[in-house]
Amino acid sequence: MDQLRDLRNYIEWLEERKSLIRIREELSPILEIPTFLRKLMYSKGPSVIFEKVKGFDNWRIVGNLFPNLDTISSFLSVDNLEEVGFRMIQPLILPIPYKTFDKIKTLGDLTKMSSYLPKKTNKAAFTENVIEGNDNPLDKIPFFKTWPKDGGRYITFGMVITLENEKTVNMGVYRVMILDGNKGIIHWQIHKRGAHVHLNALENKKDEIPVAISIGSDPGTMLASVSPVPYPIDKALFAGIIRNKGIELYELNNGVLVPANSEIVIEGRVLANQLLEEGPFGDHWGYYDKPIEKYPLLVVDRVYLRDDPIYYGTVVGLPPLEDAVIGKAIEKIFKPIMQTIIPEIVDVNYPVEGVFQGMIIVSIKKRYPGQAKKVMNALWGIGQSSLTKIIIVVDHDIDPNDIGKVIWAISSNVNPENDVLIIKGSHSDALDPSNLFPSFGSKMGIDATRKLPEEREGKVWPEIVSEDENVYRKIEEIFGNYLKKDKNLF
Ligand SMILES: Cc1cc2nc3c(=O)[nH]c(=O)nc-3n(C[C@H](O)[C@H](O)[C@H](O)COP(=O)(O)O)c2cc1C
Structure with missing residues (x-):
């Protein structure tokens, strides 16, 4: 099973390893499914698929796709997530065995990088259904309202894709507030790469930024998208490194390249000069954001969907929820890089x-x-x-x-x-x-x-107490005998 082929293969893989539950009751994406997801995440439950979505016939919703670190290591086929980070730096930090030049493999490892490169394709299953912007495509997708006082429905795990300097692919997970059938607001925070694309557009007096949002891809690509990868490293290349295999990209009409294995793709433009109030939203700190800030307007030109589409959304709130597991995975993947720096x-x-x-x-x-x-x-x-x-x-x-x-x-x-x-x-x-x-x-x-x-002004730090080894060994033995005899007392 190639769990990294697309979202559907991943769901089958989860089901095979008994890490997925199917919910047959009809539930609404407005508060009901988000509340279920929070309950599931707080009880450290498995991934989930909701088979009947109120108000959205033919749709299914998946959630909790990153339920624990074991699942993440398994879908990436590594014993330890640090291995993924090593993949990036290993060719550079391995000691070179100068005395046996013939065994030098380090630079050879560098050539492995080429297998991580993204490839372009002109085939993508999401082109099966196209809804034009003036047919209000956003009304047809079961986006969540996650908290009672949220300002509206939100895309909570959309990979927002832009081309940086017209050549580097950036994919960042930024929440998107739905305004109506073909408009939204993209919450790319000032320190994130999407916001830099925005600032560049303003500096270069460009009113419109071509943008795409991919929802539901293979889990490796989605993990790459949330990862803190600095400019100018291409996020599509980084996805290839995480997956140990390059991803396929499909070029949309607006020139933005998106993962060809996406379930749902939103194609549109950000109007760089139109900033609107975004929120309230119950965020990952466990509070409704305050003050309400302004973020740019997204105009949707078209939406692409696979047949019988599957929507993936997450929920945030008082920690720890799914984003905490993702954060832990990122901590482990980036540890070797942090230690190199x-x-x-x-x-x-x-x-x-x-x-x-x-x-x-x-x-x-x-x-x-x-x-x-x-x-x-x-x-x-x-x-x-x-x-x-x-x-x-x-x-x-x-x-x-x-x-x-x-x-x-x-x-x-x-x-x-x-x-x-x-x-x-x-x-x-x-x-x-x-x-x-x-x-x-x-x-x-x-x-x-x-x-x-x-x-400390020349003062020597006190010595940490430690046992006398001989006495300790003797006492350990005596103690052990009591432990064996009177187990219930300890
Ligand atoms: C569930 C979830 C929601 C997120 N929402 C936002 C968001 O609304 N805005 C934002 O700037 N970052 C958000 N992030 C964090 C970014 O995805 C993360 O910082 C990522 O590394 C940004 O990518 P970039 O460096 O390419 O900008 C979210 C992360 C997760 C896991």
């Missing part, structure tokens, strides 16, 4: 309740004074990790996933007046509810490493 990083944890941009805990192998602050600044200096509000740095022997140990390190190692770094007036995640202004707040770094003498 910041080599002292031993391990990293984006706690799921920290909604990805809220908090990172990172452990480092510390060698010199001030290194924890260097790591914070490095993280605040690269790509989307720069949006992180709170960074906690611990020593290499603390597992950042062991929150109890992290609290011990913070409580015992931090002298607040020296070890807490506050950056006032800083850029921040657009939706962070604590922002002073949209996308503008502050940051905090906590250096919870043990301090070197230079970091």
Whole structure:
């Protein structure tokens, strides 16, 4: 089974491995299916297909396609998601065996990159049905209303595709608020690549930006789309790296290239100078966004659908939901890349309740004074990790996933007046509810490493207690005997 061929193959694959439930009751995409999805995600349930969608005959809806890390590793056919990240850097970081030149494979590995390249095709199943813009195609798709006070229906997992500088494919998952049958508002936040395309258009006095939105593709391509891949890396190429195989792209009338395996494709234009109020929307921080901000208008020229189309939507809200699993997968895929750029990083944890941009805990192998602050600044200096509000740095022997140990390190190692770094007036995640202004707040770094003498006026850090080995071995044996005898007491 090629689970990476398209959404339908993925659904069959999920069903075969008993990771999919079918819901036969008729449910509405307005609040009912979103509420079901949240319940399912909070109970760590499997993927789901809703077979009867109220008001939308012939449609099915799938949800929770990224239910856990095990499913993600399995559909990518890797034991460990870090392998995917290594794929990108391995040819460059493998030591070259100079004494046996004949065995040099590293540059050979580079040529593997060519198999990740996207290919163009003129066949795409989504061309089976075309609805023109003036036939109000958006009214015919079961977009969700996810929270009672949301300002309308939303596309919640649409891959918004633009061509950057007319040559690089960008695909980012940005929510789209539906205004009517052929209009919407695209919520590309200021730090994201879609917004940069918008700014470039404004600078070059272009009123219209050709755009496409693909909904429902293979899970590897969808994962690539949410991944924080910096410009100018082509997202379609990145999808090939994640999938270990290049994707096929189909060129629409407006010149935008979309995954040929999409279920639904919306073709249109963003009117760069027409900004409208977007929201309210109950977002991934668990709040309705405030203040309501303005984002650009999308005009839909046509919509393409496969026969008996399947809609995929997700829901966000109080963490952890499906986006938390996606965030964890991204953490693991990007860890080797992060370690290549910041080599002292031993391990990293984006706690799921920290909604990805809220908090990172990172452990480092510390060698010199001030290194924890260097790591914070490095993280605040690269790509989307720069949006992180709170960074906690611990020593290499603390597992950042062991929150109890992290609290011990913070409580015992931090002298607040020296070890807490506050950056006032800083850029921040657009939706962070604590922002002073949209996308503008502050940051905090906590250096919870043990301090070197230079970091504490020459004073030597106390020694961590440890057992006397001989005594410990003796006691361990005696203790073990009691454990065996009186199991119920322990
Ligand atoms: C479910 C979900 C919804 C998202 N919605 C938005 C959104 O509305 N606006 C946005 O800028 N980013 C949103 N994101 C995050 C982006 O998809 C993510 O930052 C991605 O890396 C952006 O791609 P880019 O770097 O190509 O811009 C969302 C992510 C997920 C998982």
